[in-house]
Amino acid sequence: MSNRTDSTVVRPPALRLRGVTKRFGAFTANDRVDLDINRGEIHALLGENGAGKTTLMRIVTGLYQPDEGEMRLDDETTRFRKPEHALRAGIGMVHQHFTLVPTLTELQNLAMRPARFPWRNATADVRRRSEQIAATTGLRIDPDRLVADASIGERQRLEIVKLLCRGARILIFDEPSAALSPGEWDELAALMRKLAAEGHAIVLISHKLTEVFAVADRFTVLRAGAVVGTGLVADVTSDELVTMMVGGLVTERPARAPIEPGPPVLSIRGLAVARDPLDPKSPPALSGIDLEVRAGEILGIAGVAGSGQNELVEAVMGIRPALSGRIELDGEPFEDRTPRRFYESGGALIPEDRHHVAIVSGMTLWENVTMRALRRPPLSRRGILNVSAARAETRRLMTEFDIRADTEKTPIGRLSGGNQQKAVLAREFSDHPALLIAVQPVRGLDVRATDFVYRQLSEHRARGGAVLLISMDLDEIIAMSDRIAVLAHGRITGVVDADDATRTRIGALMTSAEDTPCS
Amino acid sequence: MLMRQQLPRVLITAGVIVAAALIASLILLASGVAPAAAVSAFWEGTFGNSANAGTTLTQAVPLLLVALGWIVATRAGRLHVGYPGQVIAGGALATAIGLHCGGLPGPLAVLATALAGIAGGALWAGLTAWLWASRGVLEIISSLLLNLVAVQVAAWLVRGPLQGSASQDPQTDNFPLSTIWPSFPGVPGQTLSYDVVLLPICAVIVVLLLSRTVFGFGLRASGGNGEAARWSGIDPKRGGVAAIVISGGFAGLAGAALLFAGTAPWMSDGFEAGVGFNGIAVALLAGNSPIFAILTAIVFASLNVGGTALQATLDVPSSLAEVLQGAVIVLVLLAAVLAGRRRGRTPATQPAAATKSLALVGTEEV
C-alpha cells in the first residue's frame, strides 16, 4: 500500500508498522495497517470518526497491544507493553482526552514522571526544562497555576510541554487543534514545523483539512480500520482526501435563508461572576455582560480561550453563582438557577469539556443518550424506567445522528471521540430546546459529522430555536452566526452583525480590552 | 454474552475459594488435623443436615443485607465503611422497641422490630450523610469513627438503660416471644428463620432499584461521574445522601436480623460479630453484583458456621474461621487488583478509571 515516493531517503523510517491489526471482540478497529513515519516529516493520519486512528496510535504508544503485525522503530522490531516503554523510546502522544491531574499545579504535573532517582526532587529540573522549551518554542506555561484553573487550551499546551520535557522524538498529536484558537493553532503549526526541521517525526491526527494542507508533508487515510491511501500532501486535493475518507463528497450546505428574529429567548442583563465561585471578592471573571439571543437566531461568542466563556455558560446553567445580573429564559425570569431548571425552562447544552461534564463513561450509550429524557415521561413513569423504549429511542438516534457503536449497550467510553460527541449532540438536539448553548460543538468531528451539526444548527434556527454558539474558531463563528458578540477579558467588547464581520474586525475587538483589564 | 461477562467473576470466585481451601489445609496440617477429616466435619457442620444448613442460611441473611447496602452506596460513589456501627444502631433500636412490643400480636411485633432496625441503621448512617453533604466530611472517615462510637454506645446500653433485670450480665432481658422472628417449623432446632426469604427478595429489589428506576439511575450517574450528573440536572448530593441512608437501613435491618432471628434472644454488646465488615467482603467477592452476593454471603456464612463446627468436633483453634475469613478478604482484594490490572490494560479511554478506588474494581453494571 505505502508507495515510497521519497526515494532519496536512505535512513530507515523512524517508525514502520507492518500489518498491524487490532480487534475488540468481533470488531476490527485496525485492519492490517502499514505505515511509515519518517524523521523530519509531519505525517497526517486521516479518517472519519471511528476509523481507528486513535486506536492505531495507542498501539504505537504501548497503550494497546496489537493482535497481529509488527512495529519497527529505527529498523528494530519493538513491542511496548506499557506507555512508559514507548516514552522511554522517545514516542509521546498528546491525547484527545488529557492525562493531567487537575489538583496539582502545572509544574507538578510536569514533574510527575518515572524518575531515574525517585528520591530526587524533579521540580527544579523540570522548571528549568520548561523555561528552555518556552525560550526555544514559545510554548509558555504558568508553572504555579492549578491545572483545574487552566482552560482546555492551556491544558493542552501543558501536555505538549510535558512530552517535550521528557525528550520525545516521535510526537503524536491527536486532534490537537480542537481546543485551540486560530492564533494558538498558528503557533502550534510553527512549532511542529520547527520540531520536524530539528529531526523529530510528527504524526498529526486532524479532521481539519486546512490544517493538514498547512503543515503536513505526507498523509495516510484510514477507513474502517484499513489504509485506503497514502502519499504526499502536495499531490492531493482536499476533495480527493474527503473522498478517500468518507467514500464520497460532502455536498455544499445551502445558503441560509435570512430569518426575521423573534422575541428574545435568552436575555442577560448586567451579569457579573467572580473567578472563584466560593469567594465573591475574588477578581471578576465576567462583568457587565449584556446579551440577547432571539428566537431564530444564532448568536456567536468569539474570544480567545479563557476569556470568560466557561463562566458565562456555568452562570447561565446555575452551576456557578452570579454576583449580580438578571437572566431571562424563554420569556420568564430565570432566578434560582439550577441545571435542572435550565433544562426544564427549555435550555440545552453541548458543553466544551465533554469528558468531564457531559458523559458518564462507565454507563452505556443508551443511558447517556437518554440521560435526561429517561427521567420523565414517556421513557419513565412514576419513577420506573421504560428501558426498552429508551433503547429503541437510542437506536433511532444512532441512525439519525450516525453514531457508530456495536450496540446501544456499549459503554460510551468505548466509542471513538467523535462518536461520543455525536451521542451528546443526539441527546441535546432530541430535547427540542428553545435555547441551545453549543460550545465548540464540532470538536473532534469528521467532515461529514461537522457538516451534519452545522445543518442541525441551521435547522434549529429555522424552526425558530435560539442558539448561543461559543467557539474559539473564528471561521466557524463567522460562518454560522447571525450576530457575533466578542468576549475579551470577561467583558463584551462589541456586537457585530454577521454581514459586517471580518476576521480583522473581530480580531481587533478580541484584543481591544487588553488596555483596560477589568480588575 | 451474559456468560462471557460473568465468566471472569466466576473464575475469580472459584480461585479465591481454592486458594482459601489450600491455606485452610495448611493451617489444619500445622495444627495436626487431617484435612479429610476436617472437610467432612466442615460439611457436616454447614450443610450436612437440615438443622446446620438452616443455621448457615440464616447467618447469610445479615451478611447479604450489609453487602446490598454496600452495593447501593458504592454505586452512588459513596464509599463509607460505617456498616458495623449501623448494624449495632439498628440492632439497638430494634431491641429498645422490641422489648416493649410483648403485647403486640406476632406479625406486628416482628414488623416493628424490623422497621426499628431499618430506622436505627438509617439514622446512624444519616449522621455520616449529613456530615458529608453539609460539612464536606469524607464519609469514609466519619463512618469509621462513628463505628467506634456505636460500639461504646452499645456497651453502655447493655450495662445501663437496656440491661436486663434477671442477671448482672451486660445483656438485655430476653426478647418477648412475639417479637422473635418465626422459623420454618419443619427444620429441627428451628434454625431456619423465615427471614431467608429476604435473600432473594432484597437482592432482586436492589437490582431493580438500580437498573429500573429513575432514582437508581440517578444514583449510578452520580457515582459514575458526579459532575456530569450535576450538569444534567441530577443532584449528586441528594443521591449520595439517599444512598448512604439506604445502605444504613440495610445494615440496620441486618442488625435486627442478627438479634431477632439469631441464636440468643437478647442483645449483648458483641452481637455485631464482624458482620459489618464481612458484609463488605461479601459484596467485593461478588463483584458488587446483588444476585451473586447471595452466593458469596452463603459462602461466608458457611466459613463462620463451619469454623465453629471444626472447633467443636476436631478441637481446631477457634480462630481458624477468622483466619479463613481474613484470608478470603485478602485474596478477594488481591483478585480485585489483578482483575483491575487486566482491565486497566485494555480500555484506556479513561485513564482515571484505573486509579479509582480498589473497592469499585469489578463493579458490575446492572
Ligand SMILES: Nc1ncnc2c1ncn2[C@@H]1O[C@H](COP(=O)(O)OP(=O)(O)OP(=O)(O)O)[C@@H](O)[C@H]1O
Ligand atoms: N476499548 C475499546 N473497546 C471496544 N471498542 C473500542 C475500544 N476502543 C475503540 N473502540 C472502537 O474502535 C473504533 C475506532 O476507534 P478510534 O478511537 O480509534 O477512532 P478514531 O479514528 O480515533 O475516531 P475519532 O475521529 O472519532 O476520534 C471505534 O468504533 C470504537 O468504538
Ligand SMILES: [Mg+2]
Ligand atoms: Mg480519535
